[in-house]
Amino acid sequence: MLESLLAFGGLVLLRDSVEWEGRSLLKALIKKSALRGEQVHILGCEVSEEEFREGFDSDVNRRLIYHDLFRDPLNWSKTGEAPPGGPLEALRALCRRTVPGPVTIAVDSLSWLLLRFPCTALCQSLYALSQQDSSRGDSSPGEPVRVLGLLHEELHGPGPLGALSSLAQTEVTLSGTMGQASAHILYRRPQQRPARQTQWFAILPDFSLDLQGGPPLESQPHPDPHTPPADPTTHLTFNLHLSKKEREAKDSLTLPFHFSSEKQQALLRPGPAQATSRIFYEPDAYDDLDQEDPDDDLDV
Amino acid sequence: MFSELSNLLNTSPDKVEQGKLTLLCDVKTDGSFLVHHFLSFYLKAHCKVCFVALTQSFSHYNIVGQKLGVSLTIARERGQLVFLEGLKSAMDIFFRPQEEPHPLQFLREASAGNLQPLYEFVQDALKPVANGEAAWRCPVLLVDDLSVLLSLGVGAVAVLDFIHYCRATVCWEWKGNIVALVHDSGDTEDEENDILLNGLSHQSHLILRAEGLATGFCKDVHGQLSVLWRRPLQPTSQRDQSLTYQYKIQDKNVSFFAKGMSPAVL
Numbered sequence: 135m136l137e138s139l140l141a142f143g144g145l146v147l148l149r150d151s152v153e154w155e156g157r158s159l160l161k162a163l164i165k166k167s168a169l170r171g172e173q174v175h176i177l178g179c180e181v182s183e184e185e186f187r188e189g190f191d192s193d194v195n196r197r198l199i200y201h202d203l204f205r206d207p208l209n210w211s212k213t214g215e216a217p218p219g220g221p222l223e224a225l226r227a228l229c230r231r232t233v234p235g236p237v238t239i240a241v242d243s244l245s246w247l248l249l250r251f252p253c254t255a256l257c258q259s260l261y262a263l264s265q266q267d268s269s270r271g272d273s274s275p276g277e278p279v280r281v282l283g284l285l286h287e288e289l290h291g292p293g294p295l296g297a298l299s300s301l302a303q304t305e306v307t308l309s310g311t312m313g314q315a316s317a318h319i320l321y322r323r324p325q326q327r328p329a330r331q332t333q334w335f336a337i338l339p340d341f342s343l344d345l346q347g348g349p350p351l352e353s354q355p356h357p358d359p360h361t362p363p364a365d366p367t368t369h370l371t372f373n374l375h376l377s378k379k380e381r382e383a384k385d386s387l388t389l390p391f392h393f394s395s396e397k398q399q400a401l402l403r404p405g406p407a408q409a410t411s412r413i414f415y416e417p418d419a420y421d422d423l424d425q426e427d428p429d430d431d432l433d434v
Numbered sequence: 435m436f437s438e439l440s441n442l443l444n445t446s447p448d449k450v451e452q453g454k455l456t457l458l459c460d461v462k463t464d465g466s467f468l469v470h471h472f473l474s475f476y477l478k479a480h481c482k483v484c485f486v487a488l489t490q491s492f493s494h495y496n497i498v499g500q501k502l503g504v505s506l507t508i509a510r511e512r513g514q515l516v517f518l519e520g521l522k523s524a525m526d527i528f529f530r531p532q533e534e535p536h537p538l539q540f541l542r543e544a545s546a547g548n549l550q551p552l553y554e555f556v557q558d559a560l561k562p563v564a565n566g567e568a569a570w571r572c573p574v575l576l577v578d579d580l581s582v583l584l585s586l587g588v589g590a591v592a593v594l595d596f597i598h599y600c601r602a603t604v605c606w607e608w609k610g611n612i613v614a615l616v617h618d619s620g621d622t623e624d625e626e627n628d629i630l631l632n633g634l635s636h637q638s639h640l641i642l643r644a645e646g647l648a649t650g651f652c653k654d655v656h657g658q659l660s661v662l663w664r665r666p667l668q669p670t671s672q673r674d675q676s677l678t679y680q681y682k683i684q685d686k687n688v689s690f691f692a693k694g695m696s697p698a699v700l
Contacts, residue, residue, distance in 0.1 A: 152635040152641070155636070182604075204598075205602050206602070249591050251635070
């Protein structure tokens with residue numbers, strides 16, 4: 135599913151953490167769409183253009199258009215490179231670009247924008263971006279605009295995170311164990327239950343995706359990728375199954391409480407032991423033997 | 435400079451990595467030994483250092499520096515070290531005309547706005563000189579510590595903006611390094627500090643996190659240091675990104691050992 139993320143369109147949210155950074159995955163997805171011949175706009179707030187383009191070959195780099203908000207986003211250096219209306223205006227300006235063909239817009243990162251601008255303004259801009267193909271009359275209607283947004287999860291409260299995730303068509307949450315990265319993908323299909331999948335992956339140095347297999351697509355609410363369902367009968371100290379021989383031995387055994395006709399006969403027939411048995415009782419010298427009838431007072 | 439720490443980080447004054455942001459962070463312990471390490475390390479590596487010291491006086495750093503084999507006084511005279519002594523400058527600012535720019539200008543403003551004056555101070559201090567007689571290797575910005583700025587009323591985003599501009603100028607344009615200390619508030623929920631710490635963590639290449647022992651004070655083990663290299667997601671074989679050691683601070687040195695392997699225990 136990770137490889138087909140780009141087919142969905144709409145807003146794709148990449149949620150990363152300090153331990154599991156998502157910029158590599160973002161770059162891998164950008165490379166993928168660039169190789170499909172799409173034009174890729176990158177709104178770069180967190181790293182320099184050189185650092186972002188590092189690792190891509192010239193063919194990919196040619197298709198990338200980097201809008202640099204890293205060097206002077208707040209116009210402190212007065213180089214004149216700052217976007218005239220601020221970074222959010224730069225994002226809105228991307229909506230108005232008229233280029234034929236499918237377009238991918240990558241925002242690196244939404245967290246940077248979210249910390250500095252109101253959540254509502256950012257959400258409106260993102261909504262306008264992902265809806266632009268339908269609003270723009272001249273473009274062919276079948277071409278979706280994909281928006282890839284990198285989001286650092288720890289930086290935001292549940293409110294903004296919830297607002298962004300409700301806008302997103304697809305959410306990819308990065309995590310991992312033992313040095314192996316995994317992506318938890320939530321894909322909201324129109325008028326269907328959302329599909330969830332967890333995929334293990336690695337990013338190769340040339341930013342191609344290396345999928346490492348994972349559980350098949352499942353629509354259960356909470357598939358847990360970290361603990362594959364273990365067979366509880368593997369390490370038992372006792373035997374759950376019987377061999378053929380054991381089963382025969384078991385079947386041939388008569389249970390002690392089983393009342394059979396032989397048993398009945400044995401009980402009915404007075405055996406020799408019954409005739410010879412007798413009770414011997416020798417009273418002790420100090421035994422307190424009561425001669426009276428203990429039931430004397432009873433009216434019997 | 436603590437040679438054991440340099441070995442752990444696989445660096446030495448001869449081979450200094452460039453363009454990196456290192457985040458130092460301490461939780462329920464004092465992580466200032468890391469600041470002293472990086473100060474003496476970069477001075478020994480012949481880097482031009484701008485030290486924004488907001489927690490201690492110059493003489494304090496100088497005395498510790500001398501124990502570690504560097505003299506801050508000499509470095510400052512030679513022009514290698516630019517020292518912003520926050521404790522003193524904070525007083526200066528009230529006895530000068532308001533028009534004169536001052537790095538800690540925000541102290542005078544009713545609502546602490548941005549840290550642009552501080553950034554301009556750093557920029558002036560580290561700007562490469564075209565034909566200076568002393569050619570320093572690369573510029574380094576050292577901040578001790580950023581949490582103080584929050585306590586002085588600056589917002590977390592303003593501090594992040596300051597570091598953003600320093601990264602763009604020092605790390606990217608001049609291929610230098612930044613080292614900054616931030617306290618981790620731990621369990622106490624300090625929202626601003628968490629934003630600052632997490633925001634910086636996402637931008638840094640290396641995170642050194644000093645923690646006090648969970649079991650409390652110990653005479654022979656002073657805490658543990660976790661080292662996290664933030665590298666791109668690569669196949670498993672190339673990633674050994676996180677390591678944890680315990681340490682003991684001695685008079686002139688810090689010894690590091692694997693968890694539970696203190697010489698006092700074995």
